Amino acid sequence: MRRGFERSKADFGADRAATLASVAAAAGVSRQTVSNIFNAPHKVQLATRRRVEAEIARQGYRPNRSARSLRIQRSGLVGYCVKPPSPAGDPIMDRFVHSLCQAAERDAYHVLLFAATPDGPMAAYEHLVAQQAVDGFVISDTTVDDARQEWFQRRGVPFAAFGRRWSGPEIGAWIDIDGAAGVAAAVHHLAELGHRRLAFIGWPEGSGVGDDRCRGFREAAVERGLAVAGIAHTVNHYDDGRRAAAELLAQADPPTAVVCVSDELAVGCDTAIRDRDLVPGRDVAVTGFDDTSSAALPTVSLTSVRQPLQEVGDHVVRLLVDALRDPGADPEHVLLVPELVVRHSTDHPDRTVP
């Protein structure tokens, strides 16, 4: 049966999409040869290859993804769960997601995005695993006592995390930003400007990321021999940052610089400084974390720690691809040092700091 002839000229584009068979028939070769063009080009003679490639181009053929996935038992998809948006918005989500997509595509993967469902935090993951819809997951925002890694391990599901494991034994590969180092960079910067008395505004204790950044502050202060004028812990709202800073600045011996665990709190601190008719950067320095758009506003002009999210995306995909290739290999852990973006909130103080 000369299927090839029926197609070749007119019909294949009419409604049905090109397939391995339609290309093979039109090029006068077998399906396997066309398949080899994609999966083992070296097995095909150059002349044949040219001919088939021309036909592939003519029909605009690409291997059907479902069929291929079914055959090779891999979907080529990486799952990533988006967290519900907070009222304040997420300053790093868009950058991370974009870099994740880009990196994934470099390894011929795509990102399957999903949201958490009402019925339990793992339900959506479970669903996708059972359906074999994804080859693995990327997770972010790991928390203390995060249950996900253990769950993945128990099920034998490959994954890679943006965010280290804050408690329990190490499970799986992760990449993280060295928040402590980022905050320490801010402290060193302040020390070099001559500041000798610092305070820190952090998140409530127990948050992994927050505690890490706080530790970075303490250690750097000790290393530099700086006095600590107070460490506050508060939820991540502007108002709370303002309140906490007001208290710190009202002390008998107030700090000349305040290091904050986030831009949100730092902007609150900035306001508290102005509330006392002081000038942020000149009278009291402030630093934040994440280099959000608010920090970049010239009226705020906040020195902040910027996470290299492009690289995070590259790494997290690499870690996942490694795990997919060799499930038995030792999981790698990567810690990236973020960059301090210096702005006016840490100008060189006019007056001499004691």
Place this chain on the structure above:
Amino acid sequence: MRRGFERSKADFGADRAATLASVAAAAGVSRQTVSNIFNAPHKVQLATRRRVEAEIARQGYRPNRSARSLRIQRSGLVGYCVKPPSPAGDPIMDRFVHSLCQAAERDAYHVLLFAATPDGPMAAYEHLVAQQAVDGFVISDTTVDDARQEWFQRRGVPFAAFGRRWSGPEIGAWIDIDGAAGVAAAVHHLAELGHRRLAFIGWPEGSGVGDDRCRGFREAAVERGLAVAGIAHTVNHYDDGRRAAAELLAQADPPTAVVCVSDELAVGCDTAIRDRDLVPGRDVAVTGFDDTSSAALPTVSLTSVRQPLQEVGDHVVRLLVDALRDPGADPEHVLLVPELVVRHSTDHPDRTVP
């Protein structure tokens, strides 16, 4: 590591995942019966169903997604292209993406996320279409002379847009925010506060969204019989907003309120007002658009127009699903009126506005 043992009994496949066949064999029925449990439960007798369902639960079986897709010729995936992050960050991306995922999942779809590739804006779309990796696309940020809709139509690719069609004939369904109405709401609000002389700071002409919002300003001003003290067009940067506002305020007969096309520009305008030792909200009112985190900062406290992104996600998915169900149907167009979030930047002025 004896993975098999972790599963319930040990038999149905120490390693392999559950399949239709494995469930059927264990339950003593044919594959089709198991299939019917999922796709046509009414065709299965209650007793049989109970038995099969028990076995499904025991094995944790879910239909394999690739196999199902291959058979029914639908992937159950919706493609969405993430745009590269701008330095200022995207204020609405995280909210939109999350609502997109949630809405898609309600219709048993998932979102396949991808980034634009270096080789042309349509290359990534083309790739996914040829692979039959997605059933359709959601696009956003439609522009004047957007080539995507026409391309989709030519290829017969279902899609739905967040963002109307700004030029050429209508193609496909869209949902959009009525930017003109949003800006008009700001104008009406200002008029009610007693303002009689307004200015507008917009984007460079030709941008669709920007022109629409500008039109909303003009028309509302006419409707209210308000004087227009100037209309500026500038790129979306804080500094440019500040500069444009400075010029407007330096006029002989300056506006008492400035409506801005974005929060970014509005914050710049806010600064320009303070530069003249005036108080935003009391002396000169300002409004923005998008209700970004910067706008919500109490030091800025910007009245702004908030887009109902949750609803946008719901609608755009509905439109796409409609297009998938009935490709011939008339595409629907939805225009949502956004909500004005009133803050201190439009406080009631102390002095009487002439």
Place this chain on the structure above:
DNA sequence: GCACCGCGTTTGAACGTAACAACTCCGTGT
């Protein structure tokens, strides 16, 4: 008694791809 019906179920055949083994062809060495 037999054709017919509807219901619940089973059977065989796709969907489009890739792995595998078997085969053809051609040049080479003895």
Place this chain on the structure above:
DNA sequence: ACACGGAGTTGTTACGTTCAAACGCGGTGC
């Protein structure tokens, strides 16, 4: 002349699902 090997091709099977058709079966009408 003929076995040999390697490059390249072909037929067959399987991946897991759904669709269409067919089946068995008890009940109904004539």
